[in-house]
Amino acid sequence: MEPTDSGAPASRLRRLALPTLPYAAVGVAAASFGTGVYRVLHNGGSLFPSGTVGWSLAVLTGLIVGHLVALGRDRWWGGTGSGAALTLAALLLYGWLPAALISLAVVVLVGGARRHRWRQALLHGSVDLLGIGAAALALAACGTVPSVRDPWAPDSWQLYDMPQIVLAAFTYLLVTRALLWYSLAPPGAALSGIARTALVRQALVGVALLGIAPLIVVVAAHRPLMLPLFAVPLIALDSTLWIARVRAEEQLRDPLTGLPNRQHLLDRTWAALDQAEREGARAALVLIDLDRFRSVNDTLGHMAGDRLLLQIAERLRAALPRGAEAARLGGDEFVVLLPTVDSLTSAQRVARNLISVLGSPLDLDGITLVLEASAGVAVYPDHAVDAEGLLRRADVAMYQAKRDRSGAEVYEARRDGNTPDRLGLLGDLRRALDAGDVELHYQPKVGFDGHVAGLEALVRWVHPDRGRVPPDEFIAIAESSGLMPRLTEYVLETALGQVARWRAAGLFVPVAVNVSPRDVHTPGFAGAVAGRLARHGVPPGALQLEITEHVLLEDPQRAADTLAGLTGHGVKMSLDDFGTGYSSLVHLRRLPVSELKIDRSFVARLAVDNEDAEIVRCTVDLAHSLGLLVVAEGVEDDETWERLRDLGCDAVQGWLVAAAMPPEETTAWLRARGEGRSAAADITAPADHDADQPVT
Incomplete structure (x- = not known):
């Protein structure tokens, strides 16, 4: 069963309004880019530098594209230091149009290599163009408007020009990251652990941009043939950010099943509760524990138990209602977050459906196993108003279900030994x-x-x-x-x-x-x-x-x-x-x-x-x-x-x-x-402890 949206009109408006931002970004970016190309060509200008510098920039762009494709990761979360540094360098030297062409080349080629993500590539390219345009406006406000015909050569840079470079980098990062976060984040999402880590990474990217982009400008102006060598530090920057991202995700993922762990679950639960509070809606946690899983480990070994947990995790993923999220707390305990539920009854119905799915026969090395599970349900705001309290009460309900062998139970305060x-x-x-x-x-x-x-x-x-x-x-x-x-x-x-x-x-x-x-x-x-x-x-x-x-x-x-x-x-x-x-x-x-x-x-x-x-x-x-x-x-x-x-x-x-x-x-x-004693002979024998046997 899927949770419905009844009683939450604000949520529906939010979901309807959210997609308009990506479409608007694509439309504004396309219109701005088309207008810029027309004006440059109409005035007889060049879209991109020619000669050695142009080919060197193209080769460097190709190397960066190849590396990003090899990473196989999304640019926003995977780290975009290389493409952003090259884009900013082109912006400082030749203006926004060559920078936009480089950005589009990176985004379109990487998106083309991942055909199933072309929508994401289109959004990223549009947001990059808007960020470049914002950075170009920041430079123009400081009196600097570079172009292919009239580059902003580093020979003319003075100490007082450094704030312009810092402002351009900051504007580019701020606009692109803010637009992407708003476009891709779930409705009502707060800053999760991964998001906070990503924002810290983007601050480091900004520092790297300040250090590398001006150097690229200098080399492009004086030794363009050496530009492809910048692929080494730029790729190293991307790899470092990618490793940092993987480590951050590992801290929030269960290493065996790949499901979110307890910390990630609590982050997402807090976000769901904030949204439910704004909308006057309900949210729920379903805590699931496998019955007699220990006997599998004892009989078949821990490796077999791990393979069984993997199968359980896959079943849980496949059975989740729309919008729900599953996590593994450890051992044989799993938890499901239902961001929106109609009532306590509907939450319990979801829990029973999940228990039913997990209870189907499993094949493990040719052995058919049937595992039962018990689930406890706690609902916001009926049972708790914070993530930790909701999880504790779901745990109480789960143990009640386990004791009663009822499958799934909703939390009841009268059966909770932990209430005041x-x-x-x-x-x-x-x-x-x-x-x-x-x-x-x-x-x-x-x-x-x-x-x-x-x-x-x-x-x-x-x-x-x-x-x-x-x-x-x-x-x-x-x-x-x-x-x-x-x-x-x-x-x-x-x-x-x-x-x-x-x-x-x-x-x-x-x-x-x-x-x-x-x-x-x-x-x-x-x-x-x-x-x-x-x-x-x-x-x-x-x-x-x-x-x-x-x-x-x-x-x-x-x-x-x-x-x-x-x-x-x-x-x-x-x-x-x-x-x-x-x-x-x-x-x-x-x-x-x-x-x-x-x-x-x-x-x-x-x-x-x-x-x-x-x-x-x-x-x-x-x-x-x-x-x-x-x-x-x-x-x-x-x-x-x-x-x-x-x-x-x-x-x-x-x-x-x-x-x-x-x-x-x-x-x-x-x-x-x-x-009494006179009747004792009728019901017991008179000797030893065996004399006390009941007689019927």
Whole structure:
């Protein structure tokens, strides 16, 4: 989809007005040149010096043209010292018409060698003629009007003539560069890094012109046969400027893909935001990150990864909407600037289209790869009013898309842990953990025979000012801020302390605690859990850890080692939210779990949706074939209970059984169901840590 221009009339007027300048430059230059040629020929004058000096200037011009063609670069950005120096020398000695002929020869011949750039050559030639005319007017204002018939010979130059030479060079440079910048720069463009570097280069060109042009005049007047030797310093000047240009571009380009880098992107984003502010329009950044790209590097090597990035960059270029620009931030992160968007929805639509294109199969050395990507969208002025802020918020949205596996997400302040409000909540959560103000509630898992299979510890936080904070909100803050290990430590410590008290009171019900992928990837996590069990005197079988498939995504080997260590200590593992991830069957074989929990999204419509019912039936059959128990989450009505029982599910969890309760209410609920010591023999064996296995 291409961003439209609705709501931006000023932008349309700017785009309509901009092309009139090149046409005007060409028209004025052609008219002036034609008039000058007619007047000179009508008065019997010569257009160009004849004899040795004329042929020597022609040879020097040819050498310069050959070098510029060999460079293969545009004259404005590539450096034009040689042509400009020769043009200025001809202007000082013979006037504007011979200088114009030399300039036209350089521009037309170079443009002819690059046939696909003839429009650019025409514009450059016209602008050069206008610059020469302006410089000639500056000389005329000082009383100097040279011509082929009456040259301004260097023998007559005096010290007071030097300001005229400086003025002519300055006028020529100022007019040509100003006209070219205005003609070629994008609408509303500010001075980017490349442009600022180019302007510095043009100042150096001016100094070179002052040094070389008068010397060319002197040699042309006294030793014209030596004029072709000036090709050496002039070509050296062009080469130096070309190298400087390449180095300046390298600083703003990604060396692997050739895309703009972070600095260039920020320059262009600032320019786009300035334009959007003037027009009252929106602009957007789309940050794209490849999922599981690290596994390509680890499996196929970094060279294969580089080739893959090249293919991704080419796809991104081809898929860009009109006016959009792509850049590579580093690694597998890319960003797209949308200078104009209609709305947040249209920006997200562009992001989804880009994700779809990047997700098509790729061929790498005969191997077909399918890479998924996640994108975050931030829009000006809705989310930020500066380039850096927009990029930060796009990054937050991208990580949200990666966590939710939704493809593309638009930034939402309520999900950003870096906003002042969220940072304040993070500080409050940290203090609440230190003060023990975060509570655990316990929700039962019950078998169809009525026995309690276990309890799940669920964290609850009542903020002194905000009231009850939703768990999804503060858990997301903990995960994004690095506080998650501290929260998990708190929950484990509190839950194990409660299990120890229940066991002392004769209640032998195992408790499940949710752990995040970050916890599993923390070095020494298995040993720390074993140490806490020993300190509280709780057998490992009384603790169950609930994990998701995502523990295997970032570092599969470390996750596998940690999970093996936990099961080696006797801790039971449960796979939570089954069916909401991807490649579930593959991951299920790699996870040492004894229980599988069917996500509530499949259970909620079980009684009315045959497709969900079939998914649950297949899941139960699969789990049982692997020797796993099956627990259904979110059971809220009798019909769903009965359907799950008929499908062979082992246990259920949900409001139909009981909501999550504080420890005191949980204790009373367990005793009311006869789950004390006298009933323990029905659900557990009396010996060792194996005595705490759930029975369904």
